[in-house]
Amino acid sequence: MASVFEMPYQVPFFQADNKHQMTLPSMLSLALQVSSLHSKSLGRSDQFVFETYGLVWVVTAYDVTIHRFPVYDEAITIKTVAYAYNKYLCYRTIELLDEKGEVLVFMEATFALINFETRKISPVPEALIAPYQSEAIKRMKRGERLPTLEGATAYPLVIDYFDLDLNNHVTNHKYVDFFYRHLDMAFLERHSPKRLLLYYHKELRAKDKAEHLVKQEGLTTFHEIRSSKGLHTQAKIEWREDELQGLFD
Template sequence: MSAKQYSEDHRVVYYETNVTGTVGIGRLVDLMMLASEDQSKQLGVTNEKIAKRGLGWVVTQHIIDITRLPQADDVITLSTIAKSYNRFFCYRDFKVEDQHGNELVKMHSVFVLMDRQKRKIVRLPVDIITPYEAEYTKRIERLKTPQSVENISGQKNYRVRFMDIDANHHVNNVHYFDWMLDALSSDFLLNHRLTKMNISYRQEVYYGDQITSEVELDEKNLTTKHLITTGDQQNCLAECQWEKIK
């Protein structure tokens, strides 16, 4: 039995793009997450059904490869498939294509189910995971962990606003991307294109928290390391690969 794939089309509108004229990576990840939610609704595994059991899906890591970010008025196809799972982790793949079937972005993500009250990971219930027809495996993927920042090239501080909190009562993923990339200079962001990103979530951030975003830039290799902290606690790490826009 092969896992069920889900696809949906989306027309990019101008307010989903930034000053570069492309969709920000955080916004694009949000659109891919929406596709996975729509698949879950189609299969009857709604967020409401999971919430009634005191549970909620949480992403622990994304690995993203970017050929080209979509632009305003592009019609893109968002595809996703829950490929495999074990007792605690669900591995899901995503793909973004243009109207001609050209791959623009691909993403591999790791999900867990969290007990909302105890804030602990729980075993994946059979009735929740079965509808996806994903392959069961005992293997736990050993994905590369992003390295932490050692030599700070840039730093910014933010306070988590009420509007930053989503229905799961923690900071929406898109804000982590914005905080991380905003620590880079506008000159760098205007003249370089993101090609790869490995982002790992450690601890949740909550309303009112004061967060610090630090970046380490290796100009020779065009790589960056990113770190989000609240006090002494590491909340999110990422490594990025860039290329200069010609």
């Protein structure tokens, strides 16, 4: 049976928005944190992986379903399981649970290992993955295919110093910040995401001259981050009308 890791968490002020809801970027950041803590508890910390294999973990995809956002000061439990892997990819679920054990947020994350020097994807070493007791599978899990955007609005993207992580590329949750940046404030005030599908194709660095393409179809927004190097990121966000409204006045 695959290893399960849980930890309690209380939503702090700085991770809540003006509706008192935990922000989507904060939830993605928390997902990475709990994944890292799980690995560390099994003797497979990020430092161990780098020093032993010269590899670093990267996220290649998120599929996030939000039943209800955790709110400011709410006590929740984060539960994660690295349940399966194949030659090149590892699959992990992350759940945010309320005090009754009800699932508030369900995330499925896909991870890969890359060589820090060459930036190429590496096969998953069996000795590295063994403590997780994950199921070995041969197939590659296929996510929903997102269309190439046509007729989208393009915005120049400014990458700031604090957008970068230890690997010197834009950190995962910052892409959602970019997506929100070019959506109408009145729309955001009255709507909250119910599902996020996010694919990472290429690393984005500070020197890349990138643009954010966005297209809205009803309560669904489609996003791409592109540069002269090609497609970096694709996303689809499905929104629901929100009874809560932000404090913009």
